[in-house]
Amino acid sequence: MxxxxxxxxxxxxxxxxxxxxxxxxxxxxxxxxxxxxxxxxxxxxxxxxxxxxxxxxxxxxxxxxxxxxxxxxxxxxxxxxxxxxxxxxxxxxxxxxxxxxxxxxxxxxxxxxxxxxxxxxxxxxxxxxxxxTPDEQLAEAHQALLQSLADEILTQVRAATPVFFEQLVVDLMLAMGYGGSRREAGRATQATNDDGIDGIIKEDKLGLDVIYLQAKRWTHTVHRPEIDKFIGALTRQRARKGVFITTSEFSVGAREAALGLDIKVVLIDGVELARLMVENNLGVSVKQVYEVKQMDSDYFGEE
Known part of the structure; x- marks a missing residue:
């Protein structure tokens, strides 16, 4: 039930x-x-x-x-x-x-x-x-606002230039805690794009490991051959971790290609990209803050 x-x-x-x-x-x-x-x-x-x-x-x-x-x-x-x-x-x-x-x-x-x-x-x-309940109504309204904002952001990102998108990817990785300093993170987009790699970024501030990036500002679906090519590039680099980011979506075959590997490959489609930007306050600002309060039972407790 x-x-x-x-x-x-x-x-x-x-x-x-x-x-x-x-x-x-x-x-x-x-x-x-x-x-x-x-x-x-x-x-x-x-x-x-x-x-x-x-x-x-x-x-x-x-x-x-x-x-x-x-x-x-x-x-x-x-x-x-x-x-x-x-x-x-x-x-x-x-x-x-x-x-x-x-x-x-x-x-x-x-x-x-x-x-x-x-x-x-x-x-x-x-x-x-x-x-x-009122709590659930508030939560649903909040989620609806976030979804609307994410849709608006994705539309804006898809209309941006390739250079802006490259910078956005770096900014997002930084906002999520990757990349070390901004100066070091900025070098991520300076890769030559040879061999199917768009950039490299530190996984942590100490640089104990690195993450290889592929960023596609596409409107059409990313299919398995693109993921296979990215995995091949990671293998040749002897890399262990890669992130493939697109403004479009991944086919079922593409997602299956990223599973069951010794290499960790994370796929971020346009919807997830927009959600992560909102979650990490990238490209958004706070419009209004509402405080939802509840009674402090300890204050009213009498010994």
Whole structure:
């Protein structure tokens, strides 16, 4: 069974505490995971931030929404207890509690209502309540922005000159921690391009090993013969590591050619190139920073 969305979790949470006895949030999380028969992999699946499991996040938000609607109370730190309104919801509420249904309670409506500046945007729209938590909505929006940025960067890189692309490759390797100093890294593009090698760059600042580079600012697919030629060049140089970077894509045969070798060959296509540029802040700048905060439980802990 897949991980349920946070609205689907709401009623099972109320059922878990129907007897009125307060239980720890940790026990509630385990119980809900058992109710939905989640596998170990599903129980351990994390949000994109990596800071919390998806299941814990969804149980936490379901508890928050039920608490804001007055169906649950939090009698003490980390505890959960049903209220009289919660029992009424179990007796007469729908089989699946939703955010829309919770809006009948004024306290929840005040908590969940859009701010005044959003009224004009939402007026006349019957907005569908998302099935994911606010944390997941934020993560998805962030990923969408990154993908859009990566697409824009790739378009720009493909339109750049070959000289600019050579410098970009060096800058990317530097940004990822390779190449030693910029002066030394700059020599990477001064290779003669003989024998199928475009450049050489240090793997670390001490120069204990080197990486051979091949960079192709192409729009058409890179096929196996190009990879075989690069591998042959590495073999003749007695090299152990090579990176083939292109602005296009690799065929299945090309990727298969880079596998199962004594030589380590990494293939970076246009999509991966753009992602690495964004990840390593190359060719991008910070537009806006949003801080997502959470309560510091230690501050409120009383001995």
């Amino acid at each position: 897949s991980i349920p969305d946070f609205q689907t979790i709401m009623r099972p949470i109320l059922e878990s505490v129907h007897d009125g006895v307060a239980i720890p949030l940790s026990a509630l999380r385990e119980h809900i995971a058992d109710v939905f028969q989640l596998s170990e992999i599903e129980r351990k699946e994390r949000l994109p931030s990596g800071r919390q499991t998806v299941m814990n996040n969804r149980v936490g938000w379901a508890r928050t929404y039920l608490n804001k609607a007055g169906l649950l109370t939090i009698p003490s730190k980390g505890m959960v207890q049903i209220t009289a309104r919660g029992r009424e919801a179990l007796a007469n509420g729908p089989e699946r509690l939703t955010v829309t249904w919770l809006k009948q309670f004024p306290e929840f409506a005040d908590f969940h209502t859009a701010k005044p500046q959003m009224v004009d945007v939402l007026e006349g729209l019957e907005a569908e309540v998302p099935e994911i």
